[in-house]
Amino acid sequence: MNIKIKEEARKMKLDAPKLAATAPEQRNRALEMIADALQSHASEIFEANHQDMEAAKASGVAAAVCKRLKFDEGKLRDVLGGIRQLISLPDPLGKVQLERELDEGLKLYRISCPIGVIGIIFEARPDALVQISTLCLKSGNCAILKGGKETVHTNRVLFRIIYESALAAGMPEGCMLQAEQHNEIDELLSCHKDVDLLIPRGSNQFVQYIMNHTKIPVMGHADGICHIYVDEKFDPEKAIPVIIDAKTQYTAACNTVETLLVNRKIAGEFLPVLADQLQAHGVKIRGTREVNGIIPCEIMEEEEFHTEYLDLILSVKLVEDVREAVEHINYYGSHHTDCILTEHQEHAEYFMQMVDSAGVYQNCSTRFADGFRYGFGAEVGISTGKIHARGPVGLEGLVTYKYRLFGQGQIVGDYASGKKKFHFRDFV
Amino acid sequence: MNIKIKEEARKMKLDAPKLAATAPEQRNRALEMIADALQSHASEIFEANHQDMEAAKASGVAAAVCKRLKFDEGKLRDVLGGIRQLISLPDPLGKVQLERELDEGLKLYRISCPIGVIGIIFEARPDALVQISTLCLKSGNCAILKGGKETVHTNRVLFRIIYESALAAGMPEGCMLQAEQHNEIDELLSCHKDVDLLIPRGSNQFVQYIMNHTKIPVMGHADGICHIYVDEKFDPEKAIPVIIDAKTQYTAACNTVETLLVNRKIAGEFLPVLADQLQAHGVKIRGTREVNGIIPCEIMEEEEFHTEYLDLILSVKLVEDVREAVEHINYYGSHHTDCILTEHQEHAEYFMQMVDSAGVYQNCSTRFADGFRYGFGAEVGISTGKIHARGPVGLEGLVTYKYRLFGQGQIVGDYASGKKKFHFRDFV
Numbered sequence: 001m002n003i004k005i006k007e008e009a010r011k012m013k014l015d016a017p018k019l020a021a022t023a024p025e026q027r028n029r030a031l032e033m034i035a036d037a038l039q040s041h042a043s044e045i046f047e048a049n050h051q052d053m054e055a056a057k058a059s060g061v062a063a064a065v066c067k068r069l070k071f072d073e074g075k076l077r078d079v080l081g082g083i084r085q086l087i088s089l090p091d092p093l094g095k096v097q098l099e100r101e102l103d104e105g106l107k108l109y110r111i112s113c114p115i116g117v118i119g120i121i122f123e124a125r126p127d128a129l130v131q132i133s134t135l136c137l138k139s140g141n142c143a144i145l146k147g148g149k150e151t152v153h154t155n156r157v158l159f160r161i162i163y164e165s166a167l168a169a170g171m172p173e174g175c176m177l178q179a180e181q182h183n184e185i186d187e188l189l190s191c192h193k194d195v196d197l198l199i200p201r202g203s204n205q206f207v208q209y210i211m212n213h214t215k216i217p218v219m220g221h222a223d224g225i226c227h228i229y230v231d232e233k234f235d236p237e238k239a240i241p242v243i244i245d246a247k248t249q250y251t252a253a254c255n256t257v258e259t260l261l262v263n264r265k266i267a268g269e270f271l272p273v274l275a276d277q278l279q280a281h282g283v284k285i286r287g288t289r290e291v292n293g294i295i296p297c298e299i300m301e302e303e304e305f306h307t308e309y310l311d312l313i314l315s316v317k318l319v320e321d322v323r324e325a326v327e328h329i330n331y332y333g334s335h336h337t338d339c340i341l342t343e344h345q346e347h348a349e350y351f352m353q354m355v356d357s358a359g360v361y362q363n364c365s366t367r368f369a370d371g372f373r374y375g376f377g378a379e380v381g382i383s384t385g386k387i388h389a390r391g392p393v394g395l396e397g398l399v400t401y402k403y404r405l406f407g408q409g410q411i412v413g414d415y416a417s418g419k420k421k422f423h424f425r426d427f428v
Numbered sequence: 429m430n431i432k433i434k435e436e437a438r439k440m441k442l443d444a445p446k447l448a449a450t451a452p453e454q455r456n457r458a459l460e461m462i463a464d465a466l467q468s469h470a471s472e473i474f475e476a477n478h479q480d481m482e483a484a485k486a487s488g489v490a491a492a493v494c495k496r497l498k499f500d501e502g503k504l505r506d507v508l509g510g511i512r513q514l515i516s517l518p519d520p521l522g523k524v525q526l527e528r529e530l531d532e533g534l535k536l537y538r539i540s541c542p543i544g545v546i547g548i549i550f551e552a553r554p555d556a557l558v559q560i561s562t563l564c565l566k567s568g569n570c571a572i573l574k575g576g577k578e579t580v581h582t583n584r585v586l587f588r589i590i591y592e593s594a595l596a597a598g599m600p601e602g603c604m605l606q607a608e609q610h611n612e613i614d615e616l617l618s619c620h621k622d623v624d625l626l627i628p629r630g631s632n633q634f635v636q637y638i639m640n641h642t643k644i645p646v647m648g649h650a651d652g653i654c655h656i657y658v659d660e661k662f663d664p665e666k667a668i669p670v671i672i673d674a675k676t677q678y679t680a681a682c683n684t685v686e687t688l689l690v691n692r693k694i695a696g697e698f699l700p701v702l703a704d705q706l707q708a709h710g711v712k713i714r715g716t717r718e719v720n721g722i723i724p725c726e727i728m729e730e731e732e733f734h735t736e737y738l739d740l741i742l743s744v745k746l747v748e749d750v751r752e753a754v755e756h757i758n759y760y761g762s763h764h765t766d767c768i769l770t771e772h773q774e775h776a777e778y779f780m781q782m783v784d785s786a787g788v789y790q791n792c793s794t795r796f797a798d799g800f801r802y803g804f805g806a807e808v809g810i811s812t813g814k815i816h817a818r819g820p821v822g823l824e825g826l827v828t829y830k831y832r833l834f835g836q837g838q839i840v841g842d843y844a845s846g847k848k849k850f851h852f853r854d855f856v
Binding site: 013014016017018020021100102106108115116196197211212215217219235237238239241242244245246249250326327330331348352353354355356357358359360361362363364365367368369373374375385386387388390391400401402403404405406407408409410411412413415416422424 | 441442444445446448449528530534536543544624625639640643645647663665666667669670672673674677678754755758759776780781782783784785786787788789790791792793795796797801802803813814815816818819828829830831832833834835836837838839840841843844850852
């Protein structure tokens with residue numbers, strides 16, 4: 001079914017204030033109905049997913065990818081748990097962020113409200129559709145959802161169940177829309193008059209394509225080049241498990257470490273021990289000539305430190321001190337998540353102040369950069385941009401605010417002429 | 429002097445964490461030194477401005493524009509007052525927005541920090557250079573400033589005084605940069621790797637050009653199509669002065685009203701009275717055929733309601749009720765600032781909830797949409813976008829945040845396997 005995204009987006013934009021005006025109880029009720037309906041339609045969902053899995057196997061999709069396509073009892077339990085957590089979170093809308101009397105009888109409020117219409121293009125994980133659509137609903141945002149074609153049958157069933165439940169709970173018709181055709185992505189990119197924000201999730205090239213072909217603000221990240229710096233004052237008991245976890249716990253994730261910077265003073269002792277552990281976990285080491293003088297590794301050039309492997313490969317370089325580590329990270333990094341392994345509090349403070357990234361860590365795995373692990377309930381993505389939201393983006397990243405000014409006939413002319421004066425009294 | 433913007437932006441990006449790490453006292457000290465230096469160099473500034481004014485007159489620049497180019501005792505007093513207000517405002521950096529223990533010994537903080545490098549392209553008002561550069565300094569942001577060519581001499585002197593004072597107060601070399609050549613704008617637009625945000629101020633066409641030719645996030649507005657809706661339950665004592673002020677107090681401003689929507693039930697009585705007043709203030713009325721049946725006016729077509737006049741012209745249309753007014757505004761408006769004139773609290777509530785604009789007003793002039801009038805000290809611009817900042821943008825709109833996570837060797841594998849569990853305890 002080919003829908004006219006442009007026309008639909010226009011309608012959604014005009015419907016968006018209706019969704020924004022719904023009561024929090026009503027939005028939570030919709031989430032409850034969605035959870036119930038997903039549960040009662042479980043067999044239908046699994047059947048559709050079976051169809052997608054068969055098609056994937058038939059077309060030779062790798063087993064690792066197939067694992068992500070799967071939507072079974074376990075995944076259903078997870079998404080239902082996510083929805084229940086979302087219901088329990090406080091309403092992000094209608095919060096009074098500022099209450100200021102500008103002058104007698106002239107009162108300004110800044111109140112949180114939804115962004116409006118959000119377009120989300122996500123990879124081939126059907127559970128992402130449930131997470132993203134329910135996050136948007138809770139935050140009062142209309143959502144245009146485009147999932148991966150590998151799970152088209154699962155997505156279609158999931159969307160129908162979610163959308164019908166939302167309507168039954170009184171949400172406006174334009175609250176969500178599913179796009180299924182690949183060519184609809186380009187149409188969506190041209191809807192800058194009606195779509196307020198795009199959140200693409202996928203490969204570096206895909207996100208770059210989106211960023212280069214739209215005037216709509218884009219939130220997310222292309223690269224995830226995360227670093228770990230092993231300081232001279234490090235604790236090897238912590239360092240080795242953290243490095244192994246950050247590299248191997250889920251290789252394809254954006255928060256996986258790609259580059260290890262090691263303080264020159266401790267490299268001779270530390271690197272051989274680490275190399276054994278990395279080898280035992282199947283990680284290939286690439287390093288500078290200097291690193292190659294200490295442990296066997298493939299030699300790499302300086303400009304290759306821009307590389308995101310998303311694979312069992314690690315770049316290694318020696319640095320003089322925390323200052324040089326910070327310089328390297330700010331120059332070659334992607335401003336995602338970077339970690340220092342140190343027991344030296346001043347070095348940690350310097351690192352966390354000076355590294356220009358969404359996440360700066362001391363003594364823990366970069367893999368913690370995630371909405372669930374930060375306690376946000378869920379995330380729509382991780383932003384390496386610095387505008388609006390940074391790092392994992394949950395409910396708070398999906399709201400903006402508006403200024404409400406209540407007067408009694410005040411005009412600016414009286415303040416310009418000096419007849420009246422502002423007195424600015426804050427209440428919130 | 430032609431500078432290599434790209435190289436300079438790269439250097440600034442790497443210097444930005446140094447500026448971000450300065451203490452608030454140090455940034456305030458820099459502001460004090462800037463205020464002192466502007467005062468002691470007053471005659472030099474006035475002389476440079478005299479040169480610009482002579483050149484403007486010689487090339488036939490309109491008197492109204494010349495007024496904006498002028499930088500005299502009064503303007504100096506204003507900008508010095510602005511700097512003093514800025515010094516007195518609390519530091520926007522280093523605020524703990526979230527403090528959460530994810531698990532024993534694993535603590536997450538969200539802390540406000542500067543955006544980084546901001547490019548600001550502003551119109552021909554030398555006082556804007558002082559306001560913008562001091563706002564950026566207070567918020568710890570590096571600024572690339574490009575002012576209008578009409579005040580090139582004034583800007584050069586002002587920039588030199590400000591920059592030298594900033595350096596003398598210990599700010600890093602890359603804290604600010606002045607671009608003077610028009611071709612440097614295009615170079616600036618291509619610096620998406622190093623410039624975090626662009627704030628263009630100028631004509632609709634100019635802002636559109638910027639938005640269409642860069643991958644850098646742009647904050648600001650192209651159109652300012654503001655509306656006033658006169659409800660059936662309006663108070664004429666308030667309505668007429670507010671409409672006249674909103675249209676005539678400063679015609680060229682973005683927050684000037686362009687379209688008046690009048691409830692059909694009160695149009696027959698109200699419009700003739702209003703028309704007399706508008707005429708007395710030199711305002712030309714354009715209206716629908718229906719309006720023309722009540723008062724003499726130039727007839728306009730529906731699609732012309734997208735027009736921003738920035739002149740003594742007002743579009744007028746009749747609507748059935750507050751619902752139709754909201755629909756018109758959300759369809760034809762630019763999401764800037766819109767006002768309802770009513771004594772009916774429910775109508776006001778409906779309007780303020782449903783109009784999708786940065787500012788929604790009851791019974792006061794749209795001209796109040798301004799950083800000074802909101803008590804922000806100053807503004808870098810007004811945003812009609814919904815991402816990051818909306819409405820007048822002051823210090824708060826110039827910061828973002830970063831997540832700091834302090835651990836003791838925690839790895840994600842332990843949480844994925846169920847060996848450990850998050851407990852999420854909030855402190856802030």
